[in-house]
Amino acid sequence: MSAVGIKQVAETAGVSVATVSNVLNRPDRVAAPTRARVLEVIERLGFVPNAAARTMVSGRTKAVALIVFDVRNPFLTDVARGCEDTMLAYDNAVMLCNSDVSPAKERRYLDLVTEQRMQGVLINPVQPTAQWLASLRSRGLRVVLLDNVADLPDVCSVAVDDVAGAEQAVTHLLGRGHDSIAFVTGPMTMRQSVDRHAGSLRAFDLAERPHDSLRVLEMAAFTVEQGRRAGERLLASARRPTAVFCANDLLALGLLQVVLRAGVSVPGDLAIVGYDDIDATEAAAVPLTSVHVGGYELGQAAAELLADEIDSDVHVHQRKVIEPKLVERASS
Amino acid sequence: MSAVGIKQVAETAGVSVATVSNVLNRPDRVAAPTRARVLEVIERLGFVPNAAARTMVSGRTKAVALIVFDVRNPFLTDVARGCEDTMLAYDNAVMLCNSDVSPAKERRYLDLVTEQRMQGVLINPVQPTAQWLASLRSRGLRVVLLDNVADLPDVCSVAVDDVAGAEQAVTHLLGRGHDSIAFVTGPMTMRQSVDRHAGSLRAFDLAERPHDSLRVLEMAAFTVEQGRRAGERLLASARRPTAVFCANDLLALGLLQVVLRAGVSVPGDLAIVGYDDIDATEAAAVPLTSVHVGGYELGQAAAELLADEIDSDVHVHQRKVIEPKLVERASS
DNA sequence: GACAGCGATTGAAACGTTTTACAAGGTTTG
């Protein structure tokens, strides 16, 4: 319907298409009266430039993609908002995609990014190998790794120092006199689990305690449901720990719910510390002590990095590490 | 860098560009040996078609936008996943955008949709007036209204029968013998508030109770934070109700937290019912009775409607209404 | 009075596809 193009505008205003284009892109190159006349016609005809045509000339769409595991994870939603708000300031649209931790879905979206000739991609990678990265690079893609500090060269990344975060959490518990501590986490194949485990052990080292007083419960996923399962296992076990450090708030919330209902007092009988500090921690039945990460800021930082890689021609790749900070609340 | 286009492929394979295009779009029109040779070259050169060029010819990008208030609202995240998963099956990408309930941001994204010549837009509208809709229509946009049944003609919409949902919730409370009930909601300017209020009153009518035994607390937003505020006000009030119906789960969660900490027993001293049935309700300290809406299904339905409007040329606009259903849990 | 310099405007090429109309060659049909 709205087949009104730059050509029609030019005709109506009695100028050339080049002038209309200039009014849009370099208004200073055009005399004021002409500019006014053209703008009036644009308004009257309801002309909206065709981004595809623009892309054909410039070679790139003014958009980036953000690929995360799952937007239903509140932490990742925060990250997404940070990216979106920042990218919008750079006049870039953000396309949000869910990989569901599946390499196939991830690949599909990366193909889309290439087809659309987007400016770049912010990605929470499923398996960030050097080879994988090289294949993206060979397609001329600009990449920023999210929540994953790269051992890889030639790529920007933003991550959280999870080792330090976990160390703070466990040191806090040890300081309160807790002897036997459980560490509840998701799959040990994920970097998040590994790092937060390492941090816990480092806290034990610093306090000169033996590693074997840290009991590890590896669950199938970082969800509330799995947290409940962990709680049940804890309740059923012979010698119950006096404190639990959960590698993620969702796990902690599930666990909290189960133990409270079983009549265990928190933190009296059992102290709990979570990780990520999502909004819901504050709102839990017993407000949860948690390691604050700042997903929004992480998203912002990643977007800034990508924006720089897009704009600047002297861009140097950076690894940005965010220092998390323990927030003490009632649960510990 | 990757300046490899269809032309280069054609040259290398010793055929015309038209043939390469045919291999991609109508493989049956090309002889098997030729096809194989072209595909091999495409693979070897790592050719990826340029979507912008394709869009120029066809006039439309294979993508739709999904504009919601805020992805940090778990209900809307569910909707988003439903849309994304469904649209992907129709080979359409989904661009997720946050309007923050601001007409200005909404407009900005709608401009983007038009510039990009997207297939259509799924929108959780800020102020769906007839005039607003007409302005979209005049731009040739295909629109599906989300979570908003249109009093407007000529547009598809998917909504929840919030009046019925609220009626179920309040009837449930009345049935349990609760006399004085409070209705806690967000801004009364929002359709959600108005409808859920109307439903509550209808339950009173059905039970032949006077409207004035329903106390209304209008809060500034549908958030946990505001729920806490509501809880404080309730605790401070002279004659405390015996039951609360919250127009949204986030409000209910905040309220629950505050009253529990004040030593009020739930549901003994105070029964609570929420709305939306987000994941967190099940995981709350006291699992929350809530009105289940099914955001994922709502998203799916909306996406199907848009897909039909895109594909079919005999499309007729539909209003789809989802019937919510009360899920009883421990809080009431 | 010719000419350089400048601001405003323009014509036309280029971007990478899809698609239409047509050609060349081979096969069936009457």
Place this chain on the structure above:
DNA sequence: CAAACCTTGTAAAACGTTTCAATCGCTGTC
């Protein structure tokens, strides 16, 4: 054996912009 018809492939136009080089009037300057 010619006419009609497939099958396979091609040349060229079209899509709506941006941008480069060129043109056109002017105003001063020597």
